[in-house]
Amino acid sequence: MNESFPSSSGAEWPQFEAPTENRQENIENIEQPDTTPVQELGQRALESVDSMGSAEEEQSSEALAESIPAIDTAESLAERQEKLKRGIKIVIGGPPHSGKSVFIEALTQNLDKDNTFSFSAAPDGEGPWLQRHYDDPEVVKFRQKGKFTPEFVADRKKKIHDWEGPLMIIDVGGRTSEENAQMIEGATHAIILAGDLSKVAEWRDFFEENNIEVIAKLHSHYQGNHDVQRPMEPEKSHIVSSVHHLERGEPAADRETIKQVAGLISGLVEGNVAYKEAHEGENANPFEVFIPEVFKDLPNETIERTITTRDGQQKQVQNKQILRSAIPQIYEKALDFDGQPAWLNGPVNSWEAIALAMAFEDAGSSDVRLRGPDGYIPVKKLPEAEELDAKWWAEPQQQGEMEGKPIYVVHNTAHASNNPISPADLETMTVPQLPENAVVVISTQGPNWLKASIASGYKGKVAGIAAFQPGEGSTVAWAANKEDLGKVI
Numbered sequence: 001m002n003e004s005f006p007s008s009s010g011a012e013w014p015q016f017e018a019p020t021e022n023r024q025e026n027i028e029n030i031e032q033p034d035t036t037p038v039q040e041l042g043q044r045a046l047e048s049v050d051s052m053g054s055a056e057e058e059q060s061s062e063a064l065a066e067s068i069p070a071i072d073t074a075e076s077l078a079e080r081q082e083k084l085k086r087g088i089k090i091v092i093g094g095p096p097h098s099g100k101s102v103f104i105e106a107l108t109q110n111l112d113k114d115n116t117f118s119f120s121a122a123p124d125g126e127g128p129w130l131q132r133h134y135d136d137p138e139v140v141k142f143r144q145k146g147k148f149t150p151e152f153v154a155d156r157k158k159k160i161h162d163w164e165g166p167l168m169i170i171d172v173g174g175r176t177s178e179e180n181a182q183m184i185e186g187a188t189h190a191i192i193l194a195g196d197l198s199k200v201a202e203w204r205d206f207f208e209e210n211n212i213e214v215i216a217k218l219h220s221h222y223q224g225n226h227d228v229q230r231p232m233e234p235e236k237s238h239i240v241s242s243v244h245h246l247e248r249g250e251p252a253a254d255r256e257t258i259k260q261v262a263g264l265i266s267g268l269v270e271g272n273v274a275y276k277e278a279h280e281g282e283n284a285n286p287f288e289v290f291i292p293e294v295f296k297d298l299p300n301e302t303i304e305r306t307i308t309t310r311d312g313q314q315k316q317v318q319n320k321q322i323l324r325s326a327i328p329q330i331y332e333k334a335l336d337f338d339g340q341p342a343w344l345n346g347p348v349n350s351w352e353a354i355a356l357a358m359a360f361e362d363a364g365s366s367d368v369r370l371r372g373p374d375g376y377i378p379v380k381k382l383p384e385a386e387e388l389d390a391k392w393w394a395e396p397q398q399q400g401e402m403e404g405k406p407i408y409v410v411h412n413t414a415h416a417s418n419n420p421i422s423p424a425d426l427e428t429m430t431v432p433q434l435p436e437n438a439v440v441v442i443s444t445q446g447p448n449w450l451k452a453s454i455a456s457g458y459k460g461k462v463a464g465i466a467a468f469q470p471g472e473g474s475t476v477a478w479a480a481n482k483e484d485l486g487k488v489i
Contacts, residue, residue, distance in 0.1 A: 076211055083188050084274040089160060089168040090265065091184050091212065093203050094193040096174035098220040099246025103193055104171055106252035110262035110307050113319040113347050114292040115166035115269065119373055121156040121183045122173045123148050123417040148179045152417045159373035161186030164279070167269050176206035184210065189268065191216040191261065193243075215268070216261050218243055227257040231312065239264060253305075263309040266317070287367070291346030291356065292319070295333060298326040322352060324475055324486040331359040331482070339364030345371045350467035351475035353448035354455045355485075358465070358478040361456060370449040377423045377449035382457030385430035391419070396432050399441075402489060405463045407439045412454065414446035421446055431457040439464040441474045441489065 083089070092100050092107075108118050160170060160183060170187060172180050190207040192214060194200050200217060207214050216239040224244030243257040252258065277283075300320040309315050322330070334342070334356075342360040344353075353370060357379045360368045369376040388395060394411040401407060410432055414421040431454055434440060440458050442451055442465065455465045455478060464479040466489055474489040 079211065080188070081274055083186060084272055085278040086162075086164045086186070087166050087168060087275050088189065088265070088268050088272055089163070089170060089187045090215070091170045091172055091187045091190045091207070092193060093172050093176075093180075093190055093207065094174065094220070095196050095199040095203075098174070098193045098195040099222070099243075099248075100171060100174075100193055102246040102248055102250075102252055103218075103220070103243065103258065104169060106246075106255060106258050107262060107265075108169060109253040110259055110305050110317065111167065111169075111265060112269075112317050113303075116169060116347070117163065117165050117167065117373075118169045118171070119159065119163070120171045120416065121160065121180070122171055123152055147417060148177075149417060152420060153179050153182050155420060155422070156183040157185060160184060162375065163373050166272070166275065167265065176202055181206070181210055184212065187212050189213050189215045191218065193218045193220050195220040195222060214238055215264060216241070218257060218261070220246055222246065227255050229257055229260050256308075259307045262307040262317075263315065266307060266315065267310045285343060285345075287341040287343040287369075288345050289337075289342050289360075291344060291348060291352075295322060295330065296320060298329050298333070299323045300326070324351070324488065327351075327355050327475075327477060327485040328482055330355050331362060331485075334359035334363040334365075337363060337365065339366070341365060341367035341369075343367075343369045343371070343376045345376075348448060350442070350448070350451055350469050351477040353452050354442070354465060354467050354477035357452035358455055358459055361459070368452075370447075370452055372447045372449055374423055374447075374449075377447075379449060379452045379456050380426040381459075382426065382429050382431045382453050384433040384457060384461065386433050388432055389430055392421075392425075392429055393432055396434060400489075402439050402464070402484075402487070405437050405439050406435060407441060407489060408434050409441045409443055409468070410434070410454070412442070412444035412446055412450065414444055414450060416445075421450060423449070426450075426453055429453075434458070434462060436461060436463070438462045439466060439476070439489070441466045441468050443468040 092104055094100060104118065108116055160168070163186075170184065172184060187210075190203075190212045192200055192203045192207075194203070194217075197219060204214055204217070215237070218239070219242040221242045221244045224242065227241065227243050229239070229241040239257075239261060241257040241260060243252075243255050246252055300322050303319050303321060305317045307315050307317060337360065342365045344356055344360075348356065348370075357368050357370060361379070368379045370379060371377075392412055392414065394413060396408045396410045398406050398408050413419050440455075440462050442454050444451060444454070451467060455467075458465055459478055460480075463481070464476050464484050466474040466476045466487075468474045472488075476484050476487045476489070479485050
């Protein structure tokens with residue numbers, strides 16, 4: 001495939017298949033953009049693809065008409081169909097320092113949050129969420145570098161393979177390694193994001209060798225001042241575009257290329273008939289409580305975005321975020337289920353996970369589960385213990401008071417690779433013993449089912465339970481005095 005990227009400076013980007021030693025495409029060597037209006041620069045960039053020499057032009061024309069090679073064996077087609085039944089799973093790959101975490105954070109902001117699960121298969125445990133609060137002093141404890149271990153690889157491989165949902169976005173480390181190849185076996189599609197264009201062919205081959213279809217090849221142009229997109233012709237199966245200046249801590253959700261990619265992904269999800277047939281009608285889970293639907297009438301903040309679909313049309317994406325002030329109404333709504341099993345599904349933050357799980361427990365449900373990459377995990381009431389379990393806990397610290405009640409921060413040290421946790425660990429885990437009048441702040445990088453199980457262990461034994469969220473403080477999600485619900489510590 002001998003295809004060129006469009007350039008924000010009006011020149012061609014280097015050819016993928018040119019010998020590495022002949023390339024000058026390293027990001028430091030790309031020309032600074034001129035002051036020509038954005039619209040004209042974009043047009044010139046697209047026209048440059050058609051202005052090559054005769055030999056290159058012929059090769060480029062063939063490349064433009066070429067789709068990613070079809071997986072045409074009966075065995076691989078059957079394997080792909082089985083994958084699609086579990087949902088669209090897209091790996092974001094590319095060389096280091098390309099801005100993948102910033103890109104993923106911005107991309108997920110342009111997707112339907114209700115149907116999107118973002119998952120990190122990088123051992124450092126620093127998922128895209130961290131980019132929003134990277135320098136927050138309260139977040140520093142989360143910034144641990146991990147490493148690949150056989151256990152970590154096996155765990156991530158199983159989670160990616162087993163996850164069932166409309167869309168999973170997967171972050172991987174910056175190498176085409178055997179570990180990454182094992183973990184992403186269950187993926188269906190891939191996006192390549194590269195600042196160093198000499199690495200694009202390596203990543204393309206890596207994904208194709210693992211039967212994963214590449215749907216976008218993106219140049220991460222750090223020095224650029226605008227994006228450039230090549231329109232996606234009907235005969236093509238992937239996007240070739242640039243995205244500019246992906247900088248940690250700076251918003252990027254408004255990038256036109258990111259919106260273009262979001263539109264393509266939305267089309268893939270909507271068109272996945274295999275998944276719909278496997279999960280709708282008689283195949284639906286009778287215990288599932290789909291949070292965005294069940295709690296849609298509660299006071300909320302509505303977030304709207306506009307993305308560009310594959311055919312160039314504009315599409316509105318709308319999601320609702322429950323307000324903290326509505327936490328008492330979560331407890332009231334749970335009573336409508338008369339103690340039935342409640343398998344909670346949908347995107348939730350830390351305080352939502354705790355409030356929802358505790359609300360259904362208080363309403364009499366003996367089977368409350370939270371969905372995560374391990375499936376629907378039952379919330380377990382963890383027992384208190386006088387002796388601190390150093391495997392899972394830092395020493396609880398008292399940090400101020402709330403209306404005369406001491407506030408204790410309990411930090412669970414679960415980490416993606418340095419201290420991995422599985423549902424089986426709930427069978428032996430305990431929580432640190434605290435005074436009965438304490439307000440407990442739960443802090444952990446662990447999954448929501450862990451946070452809810454910690455909360456269940458303290459519920460009824462303390463005055464209140466809050467969930468820590470980076471950049472937002474700690475929200476009281478359960479309290480003996482219901483008037484405290486929703487307060488921010």
